[in-house]
Amino acid sequence: MLVLFSLALAAVASAQTLSPSVQHGKRSALPAGWSRVRRHAPDAVLPLRFGLTQPNADMNTLQELLNDVAHPDSPNYGDHWTPARVAEYFAPSKEAIHAVLSWISESGVARDRVRVGKTKGWVMLNATVAEAESLLNTEYHVYEHDSGTEHVACDAYHLPAHVVPHVEIVSPTIDFNAILNKRSTSVTSTHVRVGQPGTGTVNPVFAGKISTIFDELEHCDKQITPACLRALYKFVYPFPLAGNKNSYGIVEYTPQAYVPADLDQFFANFSSDLVGSRPVLESIDGGVVQDVQRGFNFNGESDLDLQYGMALVTKRQKVTLYQVGDLSMGASFNNLLDALDGSFCSFDGGDDPLNDGIYPDVADPTGYQGNDCGTLTPAHVISTSYGYNEADLSPAYTARQCAEYAKLGLLGVTVLYSSGDHGVAGNGANCLNPDGSQTTDGKIFNPSFPSTCPFITSVGATQVNPNATIFEPESACEQVIFSGGGFSNYFAVPDYQKGVVEGYINSHLNPSPYAAGIYNTSGTSRAYPDLSANGANYVVAVDGGFGLVYGTSASSPVVGAILTMINDARLAIGKKPIGFINPTIYSPAFQGAFNDITTGTNPGCGTTGFNATKGYDPVTGLGTPNFAKLLPLWLLAK
Known part of the structure; x- marks a missing residue:
């Protein structure tokens, strides 16, 4: 009203x-x-x-506020805000x-x-x-x-x-936010339907069916299974202790939908006690687990995310599925944020028809006729394997949304996004041209959003090298997909990242191997990803059979599962969830808590991209999680 x-x-x-x-x-x-x-x-x-x-929503103020509750050296670490305080402070x-x-x-x-x-x-x-x-x-x-x-x-x-x-x-003023035949797949300039096949910067790649499944650790270079991931990241945590206090959310955008039989087929092979288990559905703006459209393009993402997310946290930990958007309109990240934070909702004039689903859907009487505003309590960890190219959106739009992720951090929420699958290129391997257009033959690096937002945690991809064992170091993923990474054209480097970005630039990009204008060489922009996890050769049950899947789409829910169990351990001893993790993981106290990735590149735009190297790099970030080291460090934090 x-x-x-x-x-x-x-x-x-x-x-x-x-x-x-x-x-x-x-x-x-x-x-x-x-x-x-x-x-x-x-x-x-x-x-x-x-x-x-x-x-109070400028980047500097938001950093100060988040450091107060998210930096391990702060006396207020873990003292997260209430929704009412957030709403009042930013009104x-x-x-x-x-x-x-x-x-x-x-x-x-x-x-x-x-x-x-x-x-x-x-x-x-x-x-x-x-x-x-x-x-x-x-x-x-x-x-x-x-x-x-x-x-x-x-x-x-x-x-x-x-x-x-x-x-x-x-x-209306300068923005061209007209709805361009939103229900037609022929118009590619509409971004709202992030769940449609071919949209978004992160789309898992199906490399073909497999007839034989290996669950022995010696085959992890050919097939990744939950056992491989537990061994790679020393992820030993028999079962949750505080499952009733903890929460793990995985986001999917309609028409992406899991197939119940696929979950059971996967669980029967790798986590038998989960057979029959389903995620808890939280429908946002008419979100539905649709069964009309089938195939990897419609089921692969959700099957992948839920099979590994649920298997890694075990049956004792509830996993919530945030299913966003109805079949008619679709939805965007703002629709998700509207539901998570009532103070963000601006359905009476704020959401953008080009990029966001506008509900009630007055154009289609069969569409969702409600508007979900502040209807959900955010999970402690939220993993999303979707994204846009930063250049798809205006700086004002991305800044507004990025500030909302900062608010979620103040509430104690860990927000993860996959970094992209085309190296330094964007969606569909598109790169930028000098006039701002995007084409596959462009030469300018094309960063991913929300990965470039300094208030989320961006997750890149690694691989077990061919013929290597899990006891040897991984490298940046160079099979089928390339880990998304680079430097933002919109956002300044956050305080927590200044030292490592300066170190990487001085050691590896001074002088730059690329011509001026190929990427943001200022040295003062947000770098991504923040960390990584394996993204190659995942065994996934899709539409009744097993196949190998590649992508940072796999990396993000794996990291989310690991962080969810760290929250479980903290909650079990009466401590708060870890919330926004970036100030912590970049802090001196956490040096050495990640498996440093020192080999591989992330090609794109006619280049080899950037190099993975000792320390931070814009290919694999700080490295992959070492649960055995991370758990005691986070348990010691206030």
């Missing part, structure tokens, strides 16, 4: 003299497939939405609301036409085009896409200088 903002506010505040107009947003070029066709009619109505700036200020409302009123718009969303994050006005053009000092045009879709936008817009600090985004 929307609430009228009281007229009394104007009576107790002095009028704000309008300040000079300054440019707030500009688009340099039209997106591919769009053309301008006409000026928009001046009497047409636009749903103007002003997204207010969240206080837009009364000053911001007043500044925007006063400006609109002084511009000649009646105050009773303006509303404030219930989250206080959005100011809304249904304005005529003429009014909007006057307010924003712009011109609105109608644009047409090759698909026939029309969209209203402007080339640039302006705000009064005194209003600028209080507004993050204005819609």
Whole structure:
């Protein structure tokens, strides 16, 4: 529901003299497939939405807040915030609301036409085009896409200088967030359906069926099984002790869905007591474990994640499946975040139709007609094997979402994302061109998001080398897939990572082996991944048979299972969950707690990418987890 903002506010505040107009947003070029066709009619109505700036949500402040609860040397380590504290601390200020409302009123718009969303994050006005053009000092045009879709936008817009600090985004303005035949697979520029085959930066690769399964450790170079992973990472933890207090969440996006018979086939071979077990389904925005579309492209991801996630934490630990989006609309990471944090929800104007599922689904009466806002309590560890290319999204969109991951960290949630499967290239091995477009013959490295967000933990991939044993060091994955890694074009290097990034650059990229402009060579950008786990030759039951699967899609749920058992041990002795782990794993106390990966590269964009080497590298991060070393270190932490 929307609430009228009281007229009394104007009576107790002095009028704000309008300040000079300054440019707030500009688009340099039209997106591919769009053309301008006409000026928009001046009497047409636009749903103007002003997204207010969240206080305390700049990267430096968020780092300070997280270090206070997530750095092992902090006296407040583990003292995570409550949801109410998070909501209050980041709520837009009364000053911001007043500044925007006063400006609109002084511009000649009646105050009773303006509303404030219930989250206080959005100011809304249904304005005529003429009014909007006057307010924003712009011109609105109608644009047409090759698909026939029309969209209203402007080339640039302006705000009064005194209003600028209080507004993050204005819609509709420069963004082309029209829904391009969302239910058609022929339009590839829509990002919302992250669960559709071929979308997202992380898609496991099926390398073929196998008829013989080896469960002996001497065959781990050919087939990875739960026993191999336990041996590789010294993951010896017989059974959970605090399963009723602990939680492990695995995220899937419809139409990706597990097949119950596949789980049982896998468990019968590798974890017989789990036969018949299922994850606890938490449906978000109509999420359903669909059984209409079958095949590896629809079942492989979810089968892989759940088979290994559940087997590694055993039957005594509940695993929650966050199934996001209905079959009609699909969903995005923001839809997941809306459900996890009620203070983030901005369905009355905040989510982006290009990138997010907009519920209720008014375009399809058979679609989900609800809106899941703050309906879930986040699990202690959440693993996601999906992603975008950073360049798919605007800096404002990624910053807004990244700040939300920081809030989850304050709540004590560990958020893991797979780093990508194409080395320094992005989704589909696409690389960037100088004009910002993405093609397979591009030459500029294409980072992955959310992996570049400094408030999540990015997980890369390693391999047991051919003809090697589990007692020999792994290398960066160079079979079928390549571990995603590199340097962000959007986010600055976080404090916890500055030392290792500087060390890697000085030792291996000074001078750079690549021409200027191939990647972000500033030395001041976020590097990823943070750590790694095996991503090659996984034995997975899919659609009634076993096959070998490759990808960082496998690496993330494995790390999630290991961290979940560390939480179990802490909870069993009365301590808090580990929460956001990056300040801890990069700290001096944890040096040597990971298996350093020193060989291999992550090719892409016509290059060999970066090198894995001693210490941190943007191929395998800090290395793979050594549970035998990590567990006592985390048990000693406050």
